[in-house]
Amino acid sequence: MSPVNDSKSEPAVFLLTGIPGLEDIHLWISIPFCLIYLTSILGNSVILFITKTDPNLHEPMYIFLSMLAVTDLGLSISTMPTTLGIFWFNSREISLDACFAQLFFINSLTFIESSILMSMAFDRFVAICNPLRYASILTPPRIAKMGLVSLLRGVVLVLPFPVLLKQHQYCQVNALSQSYCLHQGVMRLACSDIRVNIIYGFFITVSSVGLDLLLILVSYVMILKTVLSLASRTECLKALNTCVSHLCAVLLFYIPGISLSAIYRFRKSSPLVQNFLGNLYLLIPPLMNPIVYSVKTKPIRARIMRVFVN
Incomplete structure (x- = not known):
């Protein structure tokens, strides 16, 4: 068979990677991973349960938190x-x-989470900078529309990923550096021209996730400007305290995501580093978001305590 035909032979499967170099103790490593998944699913389910059953939590901030919990569960x-x-x-x-x-669901959910975090930043901006109009701006129908737009944007932007990837031939090394499929990793395994994938992936990342992050930064600049103008130091700290949980969620989501994207783009790191950042990117936010909000948000903390005490 000619080399040309060999180069176009498409493998029937991709090979996923656990943790490179630690294959002999994968069974032991599964224990913390199981705990992470169980905690993530339980924590986000609890957030959804208490926000649904407690009428006092049927406010914009907690509705957005419920959207975030659903995305993290996904x-x-x-x-x-x-x-x-x-x-x-x-x-x-x-x-x-x-x-x-799998890569369609993972990538679309990450775009949806980015959009929800931006919506939550807008919620904090209105609550602190324009509190008198908070209820009239963030009405239930408007919140529902924001959630629907976030969902549709994530699905529509990511839908071309599997379509474009199906056009390629995959050959030679077909091992991914993660234990799941991501667009960046799969397209690198193609033995045909992937310039369209690279350009489209870069464009939608900058125009959606990049725009979300920029709007979040602008929101917090305006929030900080308003908070610093408050005469009372107590009021200033109280206003900032309402933003701590969201800021933690933003940092947990964007820092690993930006680091992983940079590593895939420049390809100067070991597979172990890629694997570590990939797991950090998709496992830690669903684990930590419900914990952070439960600890730092008093109404949620009080409701959880009542549930467990009863």
């Missing part, structure tokens, strides 16, 4: 089958169609 469920499959059963193979489906 991210955990999307990565859990392949991640635990590797650690428990050493099941590293995933078919092309299953891989494309």
Whole structure:
């Protein structure tokens, strides 16, 4: 068979990676991963339960938090089958169609989470900078529209990913550096021209996630400007305290995401670093967001305590 034909031979599967160099202790490593998944699912489910059952939490801030919890649940469920499959059963193979489906859900959910975090920043901006119009601006129908736009934007922007990837031939090394499929990792395995994928991926990342981050920064600049103009130091600290949980969620989401994107773009790091940042990017926000909001948000903390005490 000629070399040309060999180069176009498409593998039936991709190979997923657990933690490079630690394959012999994957079963032990699965224990903290299981705890992370269980805590993430339980924590976000509790957030959803208390915001639904407590009428006092039917406010814009907590509705957005519920949207964030649903997105985090989706991210955990999307990565859990392949991640635990590797650690428990050493099941590293995933078919092309299953891989494309997984990367669609993971990438669309990350775009949706970015949009929700931006909406939450807008919520804090209105609450602090224009409190008298808070209820009239963030009405339930408007919040529902914001959530629907976030969902549609994530789905529409990511839908071309699997379509474009299906046009490529995959050959030679077909091992991914993660325990799940991401667009950046899969397209690097193609043995055909991926310039369209690179350009489109860069464009939608900058125009959506980059724009979300910019609007979040602008919101907090305006918030800080308003807070510093307050005469009372107590009022200043009280206003800033309402933003702490959201700021933590923003940092937990964007810092690993930007670091992982930079690593894929410049390709100067080891597979272990890519693997570590990939797990950090998709496992830590769903784990930490409900914990941070439960600790730092008094109404949620009080409601959780009442649930467990009763």
